[in-house]
């Protein structure tokens with residue numbers, strides 16, 4: 001295993017020294033907002049079956065996938081170019097296609113039929129439970145890292161039926177195959193590169209930075225995100241978003257490690273002590289699969305500056321906000337471009 005270019009701390013969940021783990025997490029969250037997690041207890045077997053089933057879905061014809069188009073509850077399929085994570089971008093839409101699975105105990109999720117993909121639902125549900133469990137363990141370490149009771153986030157109700165979403169992602173290898181033209185309600189896909197040269201006067205050509213970004217620059221909305229990838233590179237982070245020009249650093253793949261990052265809610269809670277770092281996925285000309293698990297608080301939970309993160313000299317920077325209100329606004333911006 002070659003050492004990563006960008007040094008991100010490795011958090012070894014098999015360690016019993018919770019105080020030292022929490023200290024490393026604190027440092028990682030202040031310096032990068034990103035860290036690796038090893039020995040998390042999710043067997044390779046589950047990750048491999050997650051990617052195998054994910055691929056089976058994304059391999060279906062677009063018309064089949066669109067039958068499960070993302071609902072108002074944010075469950076289901078989003079086609080390439082449906083999302084613009086970088087809401088300031090002049091380009092429209094990201095290259096990726098994705099599938100959202102929300103809390104598995106409610107009945108709002110959409111599933112491919114058992115006839116077409118018999119093992120799909122059970123695979124996703126099983127991975128969801130396992131990764132949720134790792135998320136809970138990390139949140140408790142994060143509470144310690146913030147000098148709080150290890151059950152702090154449970155006690156304030158954040159983890160009471162948390163709004164945890166598993167998002168399966170597929171980045172096409174050849175972006176040119178996915179040029180997408182949108183005209184009012186009509187969406188046409190062109191699968192032949194030469195056609196792009198034709199001046200199409202209907203609608204708008206969605207160039208998505210000419211296919212440069214699988215996912216454009218963004219920060220995640222919630223508490224923490226736990227990511228697994230198939231090892232294909234592309235993920236980059238920018239630690240100083242206001243610096244010009246921005247410096248983007250590659251996040252290397254480490255076999256069997258999860259990549260964990262802090263989201264905007266946690267940044268608000270911690271009064272920016274912990275950083276919600278800008279990141280993106282650049283297209284590397286290779287097909288790529290990943291699965292991001294967003295562990296976000298219960299929508300009723302009020303996110304307000306933690307006592308351990310403010311003082312007279314460092315007053316709260318954000319007003320308290322109900323988690324559900326915050327998410328609705330962020331989702332609206334992401335999909336309204």
Ligand SMILES: O=C(O)CCC(=O)C(=O)O
Nearest residue numbers: 169215220235281290292
């Ligand atoms: O696919 C990846 O590596 C990152 C995905 C991501 O940042 C996201 O879905 O928010």
Ligand SMILES: [Fe+2]
Nearest residue numbers: 218219220279
């Ligand atoms: Fe992200």
